[in-house]
Amino acid sequence: MVLGLLAGALLAFCPVVLPLVNQTFTPPMVIQPKPVSPPHGVKYLAKVEELVFELTNQARLAKGLAPLNKDAELTNVARAYSNDMLVRRFFEHTTPDGVAFHDRISDNYQHWVRFTGENIWSAWGYGSGNPQKLAKEIVDDWLSSPGHRANLLDPDFTHLGVGVSARNSTIRATQEFVGRPMTLISLGDLIKPWLDKINKL
Numbered sequence: 001m002v003l004g005l006l007a008g009a010l011l012a013f014c015p016v017v018l019p020l021v022n023q024t025f026t027p028p029m030v031i032q033p034k035p036v037s038p039p040h041g042v043k044y045l046a047k048v049e050e051l052v053f054e055l056t057n058q059a060r061l062a063k064g065l066a067p068l069n070k071d072a073e074l075t076n077v078a079r080a081y082s083n084d085m086l087v088r089r090f091f092e093h094t095t096p097d098g099v100a101f102h103d104r105i106s107d108n109y110q111h112w113v114r115f116t117g118e119n120i121w122s123a124w125g126y127g128s129g130n131p132q133k134l135a136k137e138i139v140d141d142w143l144s145s146p147g148h149r150a151n152l153l154d155p156d157f158t159h160l161g162v163g164v165s166a167r168n169s170t171i172r173a174t175q176e177f178v179g180r181p182m183t184l185i186s187l188g189d190l191i192k193p194w195l196d197k198i199n200k201l
Contacts, residue, residue: 038079038083038165039083039086039087041167041168042083042086042087042165042166042167043165043166043167044079044163044164044165045131045134045164045165045166045171047131047135048131048134048135048138048164048173049075049162049163049164050162051131051132051135051136052135052138052139052162052164052173052175053068053070053160053162055135055136055139056068056139056152056160056162056175059139059143059152059153060152060153063153065153065155066155066158068157068158068159068160068177069158069159069160070159070160070161071159071160071161071178072161073108073109073110073111073161074105074109074159074160074161074176074177074178075161075162075163075176076108076161076163077104077105077108077109077161077163077176078161078162078163078174078175078176079161079163079165079174080104080108080163081101081104081120081163081172081174081176082120082163082164082165082172082173082174083163083165083172085120085122085172085174086165086166086167086170086172087167091120091122091172093118093120101116101118101176102116105176105178109178111178111180112180112181113178113179113180114156114179114180114181115154115156115157115177115178115179116176116177116178116179117151117154117157117175117176117177117178118151118174118175118176118177119142119148119151119152119174119175119177120172120173120174120175121138121141121142121171121172121173121174122170122171122172122173123170123171124169124170124171125169126166126169126170126171127169134171138164138173139152142175151175151177152175154177154179156179157177157178157179158178158179158180158182159177159178159179159180160175160176160177161175161176162174162175162176163176
């Protein structure tokens with residue numbers, strides 16, 4: 001009984017983090033993303049979200065990498081997933097009904113992407129009164145984990161959305177990464193070299 005209580009106490013103050021990356025091509029979607037409202041009893045920690053975004057880019061700049069662009073659509077996806085993990089009380093990259101993170105992004109993101117990735121973080125027994133401390137702990141935990149660090153410092157990622165949600169003293173944080181093509185090539189650009197060759201015949 002005593003051991004069980006000690007284990008429970010330790011778990012209550014131990015954050016848990018999971019990284020995941022998916023190196024696939026996601027086509028653009030026509031679904032218009034809806035603004036995400038927090039469920040009853042859940043609140044967004046907007047200041048923590050902002051600081052997590054800033055600390056992520058500071059870590060990238062320290063390694064000579066380009067900063068990530070803040071993306072409102074990805075922020076919606078990240079917030080919705082943090083909410084879902086809180087409400088349904090799970091902590092995985094795949095929802096209880098089998099929806100993987102790359103499917104969640106492709107269903108709610110209207111851009112061509114080359115790469116997608118996700119970091120999640122969970123903790124119990126935390127207060128939200130010190131957003132600087134909480135944001136630093138979240139990012140430090142991710143940076144100390146090889147998988148999460150790889151996502152944060154991946155040069156192929158270009159855009160990021162952060163969602164941090166709290167219910168009482170339970171917190172879920174989500175980072176959604178995508179790598180978007182830097183430029184779009186038109187059909188004319190693709191066939192021009194072939195037309196030039198034909199014209200020279």
